[in-house]
Amino acid sequence: MAQTDSGRMAKYRSKINSVGGQSGIEPALIAAIISRESRAGNQLQNGWGxxxxxxxxxxxxxxxxxxxxxxxxxxDSVEHLSQAKEILVYFIDRISKKFPSWSSEQKLKGGIAAYNMGDGNVHSYDSVDANTTGGDYSNDVVARAQWYKRNGY
Incomplete structure (x- = not known):
């Protein structure tokens, strides 16, 4: 899916890099969430989904x-991407506090899952995606982020 969205994603690349560069959140992760959430804008109607x-x-x-x-x-603005990135950072922080013994990677996946469904729905790492859209949200976003990272984001 990431590869399918890559052509549409290209027009947002500078905005993604700008927001990612100022936050400690990898641009590839921002691109991956954009791909999962809106197929790089392809599934939106006047910005809404x-x-x-x-x-x-x-x-x-x-x-x-x-x-x-x-x-x-x-x-499709930097302001929107910054807001969404702040929400993601908030959820990563909430999951980090809720599960202090989790590894950094587990906390990141938990935060990604919480971005989709709220941190109250993350109960354990083994079931991190159990309540997410499609039952695979964080795993799918991480896989897309790896693809975008390999492809220059």
């Missing part, structure tokens, strides 16, 4: 019964 509940390339959850975030910036 998930039946109007999520905004932008990285699908920030604006549903008051979900993430409850306020959309920032246009759907």
């Amino acid at each position: 998930d039946h109007g509940n999520a905004w932008g390339l990285m699908q920030v959850d604006v549903n008051p019964n979900g993430g409850g975030h306020t959309a920032r910036g246009s759907w």
Whole structure:
């Protein structure tokens, strides 16, 4: 899927690198979440996805019964990517505190899963993706990130 999205992803590359470069979050991971969430914008209608509940390339959850975030910036802007990156960092931090004995890689995967479904739904590393979309969210995002990393992100 990452390779399929690579042509569309190319137009966001400088924004992805800018946001990733200032945050400690690898640009490849940002690209991977964009690929998983919106297929590099291909599945959005006027910037919206998930039946109007999520905004932008990285699908920030604006549903008051979900993430409850306020959309920032246009759907493909640096401001949007920065907001989504901040949400991801927040969830990585929450998972790190919830599971202090997990390795860095496990905490990252837990944070990625929490980005999709909230940290209250992460109960153990063995079932980190049990409640995620498709039951494979963090594994899929990590696989896509590895592809994007190998391909210059």
